[in-house]
Amino acid sequence: MRPARLPTARTYSGAASAAGPLLFVRSTRRAQLGEWVQIELEGQPERRGQVIDVGTEVTVIQVFEDTLGLRPAGAKITLTGETATTTVGKDLLGRALSGTGAPLDGLPSSIGETRRPIWGAPINPVRRQRPSDFIETGVSAIDGMNTLVRGQKLPVFSAPGLPGIELAADIVENARPSRGEPFAVVFAAIGITERETQTFVSRFRESEVMQRTVLYLNQASDPTIERLLTPRVALTTAEHLAFTHGFHVLVVMADITHYAEALREIAAAREEIPGRRGYPGYMYTDLASLFERAGVLESGEGSVTQLPIVTLPDGDMTHPIPDLTGYITEGQIVLSRELHQRGVYPPVDVLPSLSRLMNAGIGGSNTVPEHREWADQLYAVYARGREAKLMAAIVGTEGLAPGDQHALDFTDSFEQRLIHQGRQRRALTDTIEIGWSLLETLPRDELIRMSEATLQARSERDRNGEDAK
Amino acid sequence: MSEARIIRVAGAIAEARPLGDVALYELVEVGERKLLGEVIRLEGEVATIQVFEETTGLALNEPVRPTGGSLMTELGPGLLGSILDGVGRPLQAIADRSGDFIAPGMALPPLDPDARWTFSPTVSSGAEIAEGDVIGTVEERPGLVHQILLPLGTQGRVARIEGGAYTIKEPIGALEDGTPLRLSHRWAIRKRRPMVRRLAGDRPFITGQRVFDFLFPVAEGGSVAVPGGFGTGKTVIEQSLAKFAKADVIVYIGCGERGNEMAEVLHDFGRLTDPETGRPIMDRTVLIVNTSNMPVAARDASVYLGMTVAEYYRDMGYHVAVLADSLSRWAEALREIAARLQEMPGEEGYPTYLANRMSRLYERAGRVETLGSPSRTGAVTFISAVSPPGGDFAEPVTQGSLRVAGALWALDAGLAHQRQFPAVDWDTSYSLYVEATSAWFSAEGSSDWSELRSQTMRLLQRDRELREIAGLVGVDALADDDRLVLEGARIAREFLIGQNAFHEHDAFSAVAKTHSLAKLLWDFMNRGGSILSDEAGFEKLDLATVRLAFGAVKNAAPSDLDAMVSHATDAIANMGTP
Numbered sequence A: 001m002r003p004a005r006l007p008t009a010r011t012y013s014g015a016a017s018a019a020g021p022l023l024f025v026r027s028t029r030r031a032q033l034g035e036w037v038q039i040e041l042e043g044q045p046e047r048r049g050q051v052i053d054v055g056t057e058v059t060v061i062q063v064f065e066d067t068l069g070l071r072p073a074g075a076k077i078t079l080t081g082e083t084a085t086t087t088v089g090k091d092l093l094g095r096a097l098s099g100t101g102a103p104l105d106g107l108p109s110s111i112g113e114t115r116r117p118i119w120g121a122p123i124n125p126v127r128r129q130r131p132s133d134f135i136e137t138g139v140s141a142i143d144g145m146n147t148l149v150r151g152q153k154l155p156v157f158s159a160p161g162l163p164g165i166e167l168a169a170d171i172v173e174n175a176r177p178s179r180g181e182p183f184a185v186v187f188a189a190i191g192i193t194e195r196e197t198q199t200f201v202s203r204f205r206e207s208e209v210m211q212r213t214v215l216y217l218n219q220a221s222d223p224t225i226e227r228l229l230t231p232r233v234a235l236t237t238a239e240h241l242a243f244t245h246g247f248h249v250l251v252v253m254a255d256i257t258h259y260a261e262a263l264r265e266i267a268a269a270r271e272e273i274p275g276r277r278g279y280p281g282y283m284y285t286d287l288a289s290l291f292e293r294a295g296v297l298e299s300g301e302g303s304v305t306q307l308p309i310v311t312l313p314d315g316d317m318t319h320p321i322p323d324l325t326g327y328i329t330e331g332q333i334v335l336s337r338e339l340h341q342r343g344v345y346p347p348v349d350v351l352p353s354l355s356r357l358m359n360a361g362i363g364g365s366n367t368v369p370e371h372r373e374w375a376d377q378l379y380a381v382y383a384r385g386r387e388a389k390l391m392a393a394i395v396g397t398e399g400l401a402p403g404d405q406h407a408l409d410f411t412d413s414f415e416q417r418l419i420h421q422g423r424q425r426r427a428l429t430d431t432i433e434i435g436w437s438l439l440e441t442l443p444r445d446e447l448i449r450m451s452e453a454t455l456q457a458r459s460e461r462d463r464n465g466e467d468a469k
Numbered sequence B: 001m002s003e004a005r006i007i008r009v010a011g012a013i014a015e016a017r018p019l020g021d022v023a024l025y026e027l028v029e030v031g032e033r034k035l036l037g038e039v040i041r042l043e044g045e046v047a048t049i050q051v052f053e054e055t056t057g058l059a060l061n062e063p064v065r066p067t068g069g070s071l072m073t074e075l076g077p078g079l080l081g082s083i084l085d086g087v088g089r090p091l092q093a094i095a096d097r098s099g100d101f102i103a104p105g106m107a108l109p110p111l112d113p114d115a116r117w118t119f120s121p122t123v124s125s126g127a128e129i130a131e132g133d134v135i136g137t138v139e140e141r142p143g144l145v146h147q148i149l150l151p152l153g154t155q156g157r158v159a160r161i162e163g164g165a166y167t168i169k170e171p172i173g174a175l176e177d178g179t180p181l182r183l184s185h186r187w188a189i190r191k192r193r194p195m196v197r198r199l200a201g202d203r204p205f206i207t208g209q210r211v212f213d214f215l216f217p218v219a220e221g222g223s224v225a226v227p228g229g230f231g232t233g234k235t236v237i238e239q240s241l242a243k244f245a246k247a248d249v250i251v252y253i254g255c256g257e258r259g260n261e262m263a264e265v266l267h268d269f270g271r272l273t274d275p276e277t278g279r280p281i282m283d284r285t286v287l288i289v290n291t292s293n294m295p296v297a298a299r300d301a302s303v304y305l306g307m308t309v310a311e312y313y314r315d316m317g318y319h320v321a322v323l324a325d326s327l328s329r330w331a332e333a334l335r336e337i338a339a340r341l342q343e344m345p346g347e348e349g350y351p352t353y354l355a356n357r358m359s360r361l362y363e364r365a366g367r368v369e370t371l372g373s374p375s376r377t378g379a380v381t382f383i384s385a386v387s388p389p390g391g392d393f394a395e396p397v398t399q400g401s402l403r404v405a406g407a408l409w410a411l412d413a414g415l416a417h418q419r420q421f422p423a424v425d426w427d428t429s430y431s432l433y434v435e436a437t438s439a440w441f442s443a444e445g446s447s448d449w450s451e452l453r454s455q456t457m458r459l460l461q462r463d464r465e466l467r468e469i470a471g472l473v474g475v476d477a478l479a480d481d482d483r484l485v486l487e488g489a490r491i492a493r494e495f496l497i498g499q500n501a502f503h504e505h506d507a508f509s510a511v512a513k514t515h516s517l518a519k520l521l522w523d524f525m526n527r528g529g530s531i532l533s534d535e536a537g538f539e540k541l542d543l544a545t546v547r548l549a550f551g552a553v554k555n556a557a558p559s560d561l562d563a564m565v566s567h568a569t570d571a572i573a574n575m576g577t578p
């Protein structure tokens, strides 16, 4: 479906002007929107760019590399006739690549199987399968309370100093495909520090995890505008592994905040009317073009699941980056500074956390039949306990109603025993057991979310357990 | 005249010159792939076009061709059960051609041109007919009769008309002047369909959600804004209404939201059956889908398309509910396009005409007497989710909605975090339809309906005041009857307002069940009051048994409801006896 007269590469010498990451070129007769551009300049490494505005008078090119030292008049500009593509293939597993796919591990470039455009195309909604396969992450706050399923996009809302990346690394290390299906990880580092990258990578270097991982690394010191490409290159590889080879792919993208900042930089350079806090008005649409690439197809075996990390500026959930992310993703895992300071790991605050696809992935044969009621009940008591805690700070525990007092006591043990688990992987069955043992300290009428049938089944199981001993 | 060529492309906007004698909002084909676009500005020789498809790859000098008409859709049998993109192309047919991923440049009509429909005329040769008249029927889905309407601007004497099996292309007859009669006709989606007059709405739109039916009802033909931050439950509400609310036809517009949600809708709607017809609810549904990664200009079109389909079924005399999720994404599409046009921005960067367009959209809802004979009344009820940035309602889309909508269902993040669902903030929500619908509820629900409602509203208000006080002095410092208010309000929150969309028997609440729970609440308050006035202490009340009984009523299967209600009545009667 390409234009009939496919333009081939055309070279122009000299751009009219440059401003920040943008280059303005005069009269490029058949420039295409989105066309990939090479920019050469004597004595400087080649730069790459993309056409973002074509006009009869001026064509605007967004340059992905640093434009420091770029002299527009001396530049040789080649419009390649293609949109940006990346090499994809199974042989990328185990490799460490730059933010745009060049080898960083000293090995030769991968030959791959084919090249794919990085911008992707929207999945036709009628060809999506409803995500419903449970992924066991080994983290109680997720598996028990905010279950992740295949094809979901579930970000971690972290803040400076909180262990967002560590949690993602735990999940990557511990997540198990439920029936031994092929499983792969694609990690896109987007402007994170060397230290953060190492936190993530060093855990797997020596282990078998690395064999099933592709790393794309755009670090803090790498060009900022390249950050707009890195997640797309990573997602293109993920889609290929998932939908061509049937892998269940977990894509970790850290950090979406740096991505959004690169987006803002371009918008500012184009002198666009800024939206909230200077971020462009189309940021929702732009972020959606990343996050909507998660999913499961009706036809295929594989799946793309996303675990983006978002560092909340000022820890503020209403900041446009987490706000727009939350409006697109299927829930969020929210880390809390307070829990972190109390030594709870992972410091997940389950109240603002949410997994919207949880319902389809739990219960019955997926997890345990009572999962929904179990989680609803824990939520109800914990929420009441947290409110009671605020009240108790003013009126003292004696001033509380008896139900509130129970809930208050429950709250501490919930955080210490269920949420806190250290670095250990915890099986879902253990998570469910701990939850039950917490609930069993409460009087029956506080367990209003539990059906009689569920409680009965539980006590029978207990009795059988006793008998067995 | 030379052919028009592209002279600029940026984002979803293209400019072309010279387009000759085109009109504003005329549909054009853009580029060699013939992408669909619409002229949105004319300045001298230059036409500015918003392109409804992905523009990557469009090049300078590619041709642009006018089509002579504006963005139309085909209205006729076969709409029910279909899934259309924002400009009305069936997504299933697109998938058949381009596979799992959507490729641009496909012109496909909304209705299946090959499907045959059995037509029975209701007029005969020689009859004088005029626009809007019913000329015959087709059973579009079992139980749903599709009235074939004479298109606007058509009238005359029937020369011939014949029953039989037809496709939408074939004539089913003709007028004496030779005008052929067909099963379908075309309509420009941005134009509202005319009617004889608007009627006041006095019947409630039964949502099956207690908090709405009981506290904040909406009339058939009414409109509601449902604002709330992310994760507060807007989509769950829209989907619950689509599944359970009483309407003949549902138009569900997924505007700029998630692909997985659409997969869920398709999964659920194909399996759930409508208890009244025994048919899958997909049979009464038209889905319009523009997910957040689909082209942004088509988002603008999607809501007009939805409204047009709804008005069409309204004109047959049906009650149609339009569920839009989310209107904010539509407004943002306008903003994105306006910014590319470098229009003078208004508040928060939205174009200055946003409020105006929004009210025109909301005004397409209503209960009406339709054109044509036999005379019919139909209604379009409009329930629109709004996604305010940061969950802060002081923003143009929420405020613009409130100026025109008849009810506000405000969702609150705090309640959602506590898993109090539906997270409707009863302090700020309101409905202007309470009075208009109260007669219906008194007659069909119960005579004490309005009384129970206002008592409950007062209880919730009092509860808020008391909780503020209790937060300062502690609950044990409150008087016993105040503690009763706190307990009653807690019951109201948990069992009356609270409703679990994922519980088999709680997801939908019939009017009778809603009434039972409200009535039990006031039995509890009254009985509690009289026990306390007999000087028994608050601690003496057996709340545990009562609360469990309320829970059992809430989750009762329809067949167990009566038993659970009488059990709860007993528990309340005996709560003072140790």
Ligand SMILES: Nc1ncnc2c1ncn2[C@@H]1O[C@H](COP(=O)(O)OP(=O)(O)OP(=O)(O)O)[C@@H](O)[C@H]1O
Pocket (backbone or CB within 6 Å): A326, A327, A328, A354, A355, A356, A357, B228, B229, B230, B231, B232, B233, B234, B235, B236, B237, B387, B421, B422, B423, B499, B500, B501, B502
């Ligand atoms: N009535 C309900 N019963 C049970 N759970 C609910 C109910 N309403 C909402 N929820 C829970 O809240 C979650 C979020 O709801 P929903 O997806 O409708 O939010 P939203 O307001 O549409 O968010 P967004 O603006 O991001 O689309 C659901 O996935 C579900 O877990």
Ligand SMILES: [Mg+2]
Pocket (backbone or CB within 6 Å): B234, B235, B236, B257, B325
């Ligand atoms: Mg939603």
